[in-house]
Amino acid sequence: MNAAQLDHTAKVLAEMLTFKQPSDAVLSAYFREHKKLGRQDRHEIAETAFAALRHYQKISTALRRPHAQPRKAALAALVLGRSTNISQIKDLLDEEEETEFLGNLKARKTEFSDGLNTAAELPQWLVEQLQQHWSKEEILAFGRSINQPAPLDIRVNTLKGKRDKVLPLLQAESADAEATPYSPWGIRLKNKIALNKHELFLDGTLEVQDEGSQLLALLVGAKRGEIIVDFCAGAGGKTLAVGAQMANKGRIYAFDIAEKRLANLKPRMTRAGLTNIHPxxxxxxxxxRIARLTGKADRVLVDAPCSGLGTLRRNPDLKYRQSAETVANLLEQQHSILDAASKLVKPQGRLVYATCSVLPEENELQVERFLSEHPEFELVNGAELLQSLKIDLDTGKYLRLNSGEHQTDGFFAAVLQRKD
Structure with missing residues (x-):
């Protein structure tokens, strides 16, 4: 890192570490304002800023109000998060105090392992939430797994290509490209490429989608000619996967409360060659307006609004923008949405409830509450469903994915069926 890059990183962190906005939005806005920054500059700034987020617990232990001392926070991120030796950046240190600060930081590594929140790089509120269900070792394992950068997972659109044909093309460009172990549609790239400019992305053959998200679409199990409802469609990643699964036959209703997210879905539909989606x-x-579909849907997907704590590899700031209070509010919202969505399912129809959270309160406990209130539904064994699709993944009756074991985001899904 050079002096100019360090200065830019400090300016980014001054805003990012207030946690008032999503970190990727802060970074994107900064890069738009500084169009002359080159690719390598952007890489160094982004990597160091995200290292500061991943190691914020340790940085904030050693540095009071890190957002008010962003240059020191950036230097700490280089040492703690990017394995930079102090000797490598001695030319950047313009004060003796900075050298002393970094020396003390490295000397405190043993001290950092004493407290569970610093050792796991998780805020105290989240540690307390997880302690209700997990052991200390499980919390540490979770913290370490989400502190690694996520690979880039992509899905082959089966309307336009086949994975066994697309994979060799990508391997010729990026040697680390490999088939995802569970999803039959997925390809994983450990080193990210500029996919949005790639020919196979532009023609709709490829879409960015985490393997866990692809598995949720497979659990929906949509068939040609069916009526499907994606109740919380967002920008439509799973909607597109389900549409391809149906070979563009049938009808998908993509509902969402955000016009902007649905607007992002429309060009993606066009690129993917899908005409059976109705946002x-x-x-x-x-x-x-939802009432017209009461008892008519073959399958309903509820990818519920959630804490997003399964996506911390990609969004490390989320754990500081959520709290026990925001989670409590989400629980009531999830319960209400699941109740409303269930009314659309026809007899023998399927209801899939999913989150990208690891909290049992948002997952298993939410499903158990729903089943206690809705005896007309029963739980379908998720592992058996996946086995029937020749997917060798058994996490029990619920789909539970975690970054450490499965190299996906943290995902949860329950498959429910309305009785005849």
């Missing part, structure tokens, strides 16, 4: 903005899960 529609709703005001809430109680919107009267």
């Amino acid at each position: 529609e903005r709703i005001s809430s899960e109680h919107d009267t």
